[in-house]
Amino acid sequence: MSFSENVGSGEENPLREGMPDERTVRPASVVIFGASGDLTRRKLLPAVYNLALSRLLPGGFAVVGVARRPKPEFGQEMRDAVAKFSRRKPLDEATWSELEKGMAYVQGDFNDPATYTRLAAELGRLEVERGTGQNRVFYLAVAPAEVPAIVRGLCDAKLVVPPSDAPDASYQRVVVEKPFGEDLASARALNKDLLACLDERQIYRIDHYLGKETVQNLLVFRFGNTIFEPLWTRQHVSHVQITVAEELGVEGRGKFYDQTGITRDIVQNHALQILTMVTMEPPSSWDADAVRDEKVKVLRALRPIRGHEVLEKTVRAQYTAGTVRGDRVPGYREEPDVDPNSKTETYVAMALRIDSFRWGGVPFYLRSGKRLAKRCAEVALHFKPLPHRLFRDAPHSLDGGPPPSIRRGEDEPNVLVVRIQPDEGIALRFATKVPGGGMTMRNVAMDFRYGTAFGSSTPEAYERLILDAMRGDATLFTRADEVEAQWGFIDPILAGWRDHDAPVATYEAGSWGPREADRLLVHGDKWRKP
Amino acid sequence: MTALPVGEALTRIEAELTSFWSSPDEQAGAPMTKVRSSTMSFVAVAASSDVEQARATTDALADTHPGRAFMLTSDGRLAPWEVSYDVRAACRLDGGTPICFDWIEMTFGAMACERAGSVVAALALPEVPVVVEIGRGAPRALLPSLLPRADRLIVDSAHTSASRIVEMLHDGAVPVGDRQFVRTYQWRELVARFFDDALAALGAIHEVTVGRTPGGATEPAALLLGWLGSRLGWGFEARDRARDRQGEPVRVTLRDDPREGLPPGQITGVWIEASLEGQPLSLACVRDLENPKQVAWTRRGARVTSHEHALGHRDEAWVLVKALDATEGDRVLWDALVLAAQWSER
Numbered sequence: 001m002s003f004s005e006n007v008g009s010g011e012e013n014p015l016r017e018g019m020p021d022e023r024t025v026r027p028a029s030v031v032i033f034g035a036s037g038d039l040t041r042r043k044l045l046p047a048v049y050n051l052a053l054s055r056l057l058p059g060g061f062a063v064v065g066v067a068r069r070p071k072p073e074f075g076q077e078m079r080d081a082v083a084k085f086s087r088r089k090p091l092d093e094a095t096w097s098e099l100e101k102g103m104a105y106v107q108g109d110f111n112d113p114a115t116y117t118r119l120a121a122e123l124g125r126l127e128v129e130r131g132t133g134q135n136r137v138f139y140l141a142v143a144p145a146e147v148p149a150i151v152r153g154l155c156d157a158k159l160v161v162p163p164s165d166a167p168d169a170s171y172q173r174v175v176v177e178k179p180f181g182e183d184l185a186s187a188r189a190l191n192k193d194l195l196a197c198l199d200e201r202q203i204y205r206i207d208h209y210l211g212k213e214t215v216q217n218l219l220v221f222r223f224g225n226t227i228f229e230p231l232w233t234r235q236h237v238s239h240v241q242i243t244v245a246e247e248l249g250v251e252g253r254g255k256f257y258d259q260t261g262i263t264r265d266i267v268q269n270h271a272l273q274i275l276t277m278v279t280m281e282p283p284s285s286w287d288a289d290a291v292r293d294e295k296v297k298v299l300r301a302l303r304p305i306r307g308h309e310v311l312e313k314t315v316r317a318q319y320t321a322g323t324v325r326g327d328r329v330p331g332y333r334e335e336p337d338v339d340p341n342s343k344t345e346t347y348v349a350m351a352l353r354i355d356s357f358r359w360g361g362v363p364f365y366l367r368s369g370k371r372l373a374k375r376c377a378e379v380a381l382h383f384k385p386l387p388h389r390l391f392r393d394a395p396h397s398l399d400g401g402p403p404p405s406i407r408r409g410e411d412e413p414n415v416l417v418v419r420i421q422p423d424e425g426i427a428l429r430f431a432t433k434v435p436g437g438g439m440t441m442r443n444v445a446m447d448f449r450y451g452t453a454f455g456s457s458t459p460e461a462y463e464r465l466i467l468d469a470m471r472g473d474a475t476l477f478t479r480a481d482e483v484e485a486q487w488g489f490i491d492p493i494l495a496g497w498r499d500h501d502a503p504v505a506t507y508e509a510g511s512w513g514p515r516e517a518d519r520l521l522v523h524g525d526k527w528r529k530p
Numbered sequence: 531m532t533a534l535p536v537g538e539a540l541t542r543i544e545a546e547l548t549s550f551w552s553s554p555d556e557q558a559g560a561p562m563t564k565v566r567s568s569t570m571s572f573v574a575v576a577a578s579s580d581v582e583q584a585r586a587t588t589d590a591l592a593d594t595h596p597g598r599a600f601m602l603t604s605d606g607r608l609a610p611w612e613v614s615y616d617v618r619a620a621c622r623l624d625g626g627t628p629i630c631f632d633w634i635e636m637t638f639g640a641m642a643c644e645r646a647g648s649v650v651a652a653l654a655l656p657e658v659p660v661v662v663e664i665g666r667g668a669p670r671a672l673l674p675s676l677l678p679r680a681d682r683l684i685v686d687s688a689h690t691s692a693s694r695i696v697e698m699l700h701d702g703a704v705p706v707g708d709r710q711f712v713r714t715y716q717w718r719e720l721v722a723r724f725f726d727d728a729l730a731a732l733g734a735i736h737e738v739t740v741g742r743t744p745g746g747a748t749e750p751a752a753l754l755l756g757w758l759g760s761r762l763g764w765g766f767e768a769r770d771r772a773r774d775r776q777g778e779p780v781r782v783t784l785r786d787d788p789r790e791g792l793p794p795g796q797i798t799g800v801w802i803e804a805s806l807e808g809q810p811l812s813l814a815c816v817r818d819l820e821n822p823k824q825v826a827w828t829r830r831g832a833r834v835t836s837h838e839h840a841l842g843h844r845d846e847a848w849v850l851v852k853a854l855d856a857t858e859g860d861r862v863l864w865d866a867l868v869l870a871a872q873w874s875e876r
Contacts, residue, residue, distance in 0.1 A: 015722035018862030131837035452567035
């Protein structure tokens with residue numbers, strides 16, 4: 001069969017067979033709206049540079065920044081930012097120099113059609129000079145309110161055209177930063193605006209947590225091993241605790257934070273994404289829609305918390321002054337730009353239920369907070385206790401035995417902890433026999449750290465996500481129905497707090513949260529102190 | 531290095547390793563359990579003159595592929611049945627936890643070489659693969675007993691010819707990675723890119739020219755031609771002639787292209803003549819005369835495009851990591867090696 005017979009039938013280039021997937025990115029331009037912002041300096045450009053350093057960018061590549069401010073020294077500013085914020089230092093001059101050749105800046109108002117005309121001209125020039133074709137990734141690192149105008153501008157200027165299934169057709173994709181709306185209604189409105197001129201396949205809603213290696217590894221751990229998944233059910237799991245804790249306070253963003261709160265900022269996106277990855281059914285394939293279908297099923301199976309139930313199943317709280325890592329810090333209401341009578345939560349805890357065959361009856365405790373004792377994101381599966389304590393009446397060891405507090409390994413169920421950050425890894429707690437006479441038991445932790453096996457310099461989440469957007473792999477991006485399902489779960493909780501004037505508890509900065517959160521736990525369960 | 535009969539040396543090595551792993555690490559001030567995460571046993575077989583380089587390679591590898599490293603060589607000056615050995619172990623602190631590695635260096639006497647495989651089998655870590663790298667000038671006497679123990683083999687076709695590699699692994703049953711295949715990745719990628727939007731031209735190639743600096747230990751064009759031919763279903767009738775899948779002739783030309791600043795055996799350019807939609811299509815990817823790290827990539831005729839690309843440089847530690855990990859290209863590499871061997875024999 002000749003190659004020509006297959007052209008247009010979806011055949012791929014046979015010369016690319018066996019090449020690493022991540023290295024088969026087609027030439028492209030990445031256009032960053034909001035190029036004068038912090039995200040671009042701290043995350044996006046360093047990620048692009050590290051992709052170049054890892055040789056993961058295509059030969060034909062260009063970066064165009066778009067923002068309102070004039071930036072005559074855009075290249076130099078980006079160079080300084082990369083030198084400061086790149087995970088790999090010092091700056092590799094050869095790599096930067098090559099990258100800088102394809103760098104450009106367009107100044108303009110996002111509502112002004114002339115901005116898009118100038119952008120089109122700049123892209124046209126780069127497409128000739130850098131060989132990027134008309135493949136374009138538009139990264140919208142801007143406030144949510146600016147997204148619709150930019151998307152309209154791109155479509156009106158024909159910088160984005162409807163996608164084609166032809167194998168050699170060019171592509172245009174739009175990456176939208178979180179927050180994606182501030183409630184269900186605004187998320188729906190934003191989806192409607194985007195879908196008015198884009199196809200869902202062109203929209204990449206980013207949640208950078210999904211780009212973290214350890215979050216992705218949750219799926220590998222579950223579905224790439226045979227021994228864990230059979231235990232991952234209500235038959236074996238007693239309860240699950242998900243913690244996303246920060247040491248930091250509002251860090252000068254008091255005004256923004258006071259209008260947002262941790263439920264919108266962390267729980268609606270990051271924490272619910274982790275929950276879906278912990279609890280989803282195995283997808284039929286590692287395909288974007290197959291994976292996202294399963295995640296959406298979990299979100300739809302989450303039992304809603306409505307009306308008065310918020311008082312029983314959730315706790316919201318604010319931090320008061322305290323000590324974090326040895327430093328005295330002010331309380332939330334004392335932070336600059338925060339309303340002294342604010343009711344915005346800096347901590348939230350929830351007791352969740354998933355109505356499914358796999359998870360029926362298993363409590364999921366989710367908490368997230370600022371100014372907690374330490375920075376930590378983890379998932380802990382607590383397994384059910386032994387049905388019969390075989391060694392309970394065993395004699396003490398002949399050498400006197402350990403003190404009672406550590407002789408009770410049999411009483412403490414197994415725990416499997418997946419640490420997402422920091423100290424990324426997996427720990428399993430199980431009981432062992434203490435050497436010597438008798439049958440004294442003690443719990444030990446088998447601890448795996450990623451750094452020990454793969455070195456400490458793992459790619460940043462934005463590297464993976466920018467590369468995936470260029471490759472057209474949306475698996476680690478959220479779909480319209482997924483975002484709406486997340487808001488569909490969160491909205492009634494926010495409404496319940498408002499309608500029933502739910503109390504705002506307090507906790508001392510540097511603690512693990514308010515005492516009120518303890519009442520969410522059943523069967524004598526206790527919050528972990530990671 | 532201590533020289534002993536093989537069995538005795540093995541016992542002592544085991545004792546030294548046991549002693550190291552059963553004692554706590556004290557560099558953090560208080561005794562702490564040593565932690566190990568193992569991904570493989572890595573066996574570097576090297577000429578005695580290259581042991582220092584093999585040591586640097588395994589040291590660098592410990593950061594990303596921890597496990598147990600072996601450096602094996604032979605020395606005719608040792609008593610025939612003896613082996614000299616050295617054991618090293620070290621811990622680094624990672625967040626306060628001592629992460630530890632060990633290395634075993636062994637030099638085999640002439641007759642002891644045939645036992646190298648059983649020594650590695652006894653000392654290799656359980657549950658993880660044994661990866662054997664055949665370095666430049668690796669003593670051949672060590673290989674027959676080692677190769678059957680290997681779960682993956684790393685070669686370097688820049689100094690071991692494709693014919694020799696295929697001969698060693700005649701059935702291709704052991705997965706193989708090739709450092710040279712990694713080094714030449716960019717050339718293959720740039721050639722593949724010619725056709726991304728011109729797939730029909732793949733079936734209408736009628737001439738391929740490969741330029742290279744003269745004097746390499748092996749023919750650098752062989753692997754590139756083996757790869758291109760095997761992907762496109764070609765058969766080589768002679769070194770300068772192939773038949774494509776439709777039986778159409780493809781002319782093959784090698785061009786000596788000496789360049790200042792480039793070592794021997796480096797590819798300097800690839801030129802392809804094909805046709806597309808009834809029009810000629812000329813493709814070229816050629817190192818810049820002034821800056822050999824830069825290539826000009828051009829298409830003329832049915833498609834017109836022209837870019838410059840930096841070839842960049844990767845150190846050998848990176849090359850080895852890719853040869854270990856990039857297993858998705860194993861079958862493509864094997865097919866390329868087999869056809870490269872056939873081409874070389876024409």
